[in-house]
Amino acid sequence: MLTPGNANDATAFAQTLDEIRIPRIATGRPRTTPTRVLGDKAYSSRAIRHLLRRRGIAATIPERRDQVANRRRRGNLGGRPPAFDKEIYRDRNAVERCFARLKQFRAIATRFDKLATRYRAGVVLASLILWLREPTR
Numbered sequence: 626m627l628t629p630g631n632a633n634d635a636t637a638f639a640q641t642l643d644e645i646r647i648p649r650i651a652t653g654r655p656r657t658t659p660t661r662v663l664g665d666k667a668y669s670s671r672a673i674r675h676l677l678r679r680r681g682i683a684a685t686i687p688e689r690r691d692q693v694a695n696r697r698r699r700g701n702l703g704g705r706p707p708a709f710d711k712e713i714y715r716d717r718n719a720v721e722r723c724f725a726r727l728k729q730f731r732a733i734a735t736r737f738d739k740l741a742t743r744y745r746a747g748v749v750l751a752s753l754i755l756w757l758r759e760p761t762r
Contacts, residue, residue, distance in 0.1 A: 627741050635668050639676060661685060663717040674707060685713045727751055 626641040628634065647656040662668075662677055664686040677684045687709055688696075696703035728734040730751045738744040 627745055630736060633667070635670060635673060638668060638673055642676070642680070642682075658682060661713070663714060663720070665717070684708075685710055685717075687714065726755055730754075 626637050626644060628637045642662075643657075645657060645659055647659060649655060658680060659682060661683040662685070664673075664684070666687050666689045669686050669689050669692060674684055674686070684707070686707070688707060693706070696706065727748065730747070732738070732747050733744075733751050736744060738747060
């Protein structure tokens with residue numbers, strides 16, 4: 626999903642989730658439901674957690690500080706904190722490193738292109754360059 630630079634990513638979360646296609650190792654249609662979603666604190670909202678729970682997707686999203694305070698202030702009525710696994714959340718570091726490497730390309734970081742299709746093409750091209758630079762393992 627490509628959103629405007631001034632839009633919050635969490636507003637396009639449901640659309641992004643609908644666009645996911647995970648190819649199968651063997652033959653068959655691609656999976657459309659991931660097993661788990663890793664997100665930062667920006668994705669910690671009741672609506673997103675409810676959407677993931679309804680679709681049967683496990684969420685690893687840390688709770689924002691204000692949400693923790695509101696839950697504690699309400700006492701027993703605040704409910705229990707959402708499950709959060711620190712070990713699994715460490716895998717999100719790979720995503721942040723990928724964004725940092727993409728931002729090394731000046732045209733990607735400053736978004737010179739006015740049209741979304743051209744910007745997307747630049748991101749794809751930068752991703753291919755990074756992939757080709759990667760040493761073979």
